Amino acid sequence: MWISIAKAIMTLFLRLIWPIVILLNIMRGTLIAVIFIPSFLCVYLFYRITHWHGLYYRFLKAVVSYYMVSNGIRLKYDKQTFESLSKCVLIVNGQLDITMWWLFLICPYNTIKICPDTFFSTASLMFLFTQAGFYPREYFDFKNYQAKTFQAETYLSQEFVITEGIRTYCYEKQPTPFSVMLAIKQRVPVKLVTIKDPHVAKFSTLFTPQTITISMSEEAWVPTGDISKDTEEFRRLTNDLYEEDLGYNFLRDATSQSSE
Numbered sequence: 001m002w003i004s005i006a007k008a009i010m011t012l013f014l015r016l017i018w019p020i021v022i023l024l025n026i027m028r029g030t031l032i033a034v035i036f037i038p039s040f041l042c043v044y045l046f047y048r049i050t051h052w053h054g055l056y057y058r059f060l061k062a063v064v065s066y067y068m069v070s071n072g073i074r075l076k077y078d079k080q081t082f083e084s085l086s087k088c089v090l091i092v093n094g095q096l097d098i099t100m101w102w103l104f105l106i107c108p109y110n111t112i113k114i115c116p117d118t119f120f121s122t123a124s125l126m127f128l129f130t131q132a133g134f135y136p137r138e139y140f141d142f143k144n145y146q147a148k149t150f151q152a153e154t155y156l157s158q159e160f161v162i163t164e165g166i167r168t169y170c171y172e173k174q175p176t177p178f179s180v181m182l183a184i185k186q187r188v189p190v191k192l193v194t195i196k197d198p199h200v201a202k203f204s205t206l207f208t209p210q211t212i213t214i215s216m217s218e219e220a221w222v223p224t225g226d227i228s229k230d231t232e233e234f235r236r237l238t239n240d241l242y243e244e245d246l247g248y249n250f251l252r253d254a255t256s257q258s259s260e
Helices: 002-050 053-070 079-083 097-106 123-130 168-173 178-186 198-203 227-246 250-259
Strands: 073-076 088-093 111-115 134-136 161-166 190-196 210-216
Touching: 002 053, 053 073, 053 097, 073 097, 079 097, 088 097, 088 178, 097 111, 097 161, 097 190, 097 198, 097 210, 123 134, 161 178, 178 227, 190 227, 198 210
Parallel strands: 073 210, 088 161, 088 190, 111 134, 111 161
Antiparallel strands: 190 210
16 A cells, blocks of 8 residues: 555656756756857857967866756865875776766866777867867887887876776777877876776766765875886776775786686
8 A cells, every 4th residue: 555655656756847847958958059169169269369279278168167067966075185286197997988078077177087988079179179188199109119109198297197998898808098108108106096986977867866976095205217017006006095095906806807
């Protein structure tokens, strides 16, 4: 009996709330179409004429913030820690597209986000995103990486922050991250960033908000310049941190899987 009453109440509640949710989504889409698109075109045109990059950057940041708020995504992090970063490499657990947008919101202005090719679905998006510090991953070979000059490398010499995501669940199958190669080449400090449960963002709505916790390792690792030792040490440090924060030891699990 009580179960039937509860189901009836839930059904009635959903019938009342669902039209409101649909209406809010329509209003949000209308707001983006009516306000965002013309505003973006004006801001981008102004940027191309005046080369005032700060205005374009802040406008895009405001749009991304609006998207996060309207979808119930809340970021919990130490603001002072991230905003005070300079000339270092950040390695993040995860390669979700939205992960890069979170870093775009919390990292300082002088940050380059290294993204996989899938992040740039079209050439036009790649052109627009590069203006905001999103760059595709460059490919390298440890046999000749010292003699080659990479586009992202020039930003490190200008005190920029380089950040890149890795897949922790299959890390043992991945090559050394591009940004780590840059850190080894220029002996730049590397810090590890942990995002706890980034996948819960897909279940977040305005009525069911989700909080994403982002933290950074207290100590930085500085490469020695020795490729073999540095890559091995980086994997060990990454494994130790993410095992503690995420409960996943990819080096141990990879060994156990191969032995089976």
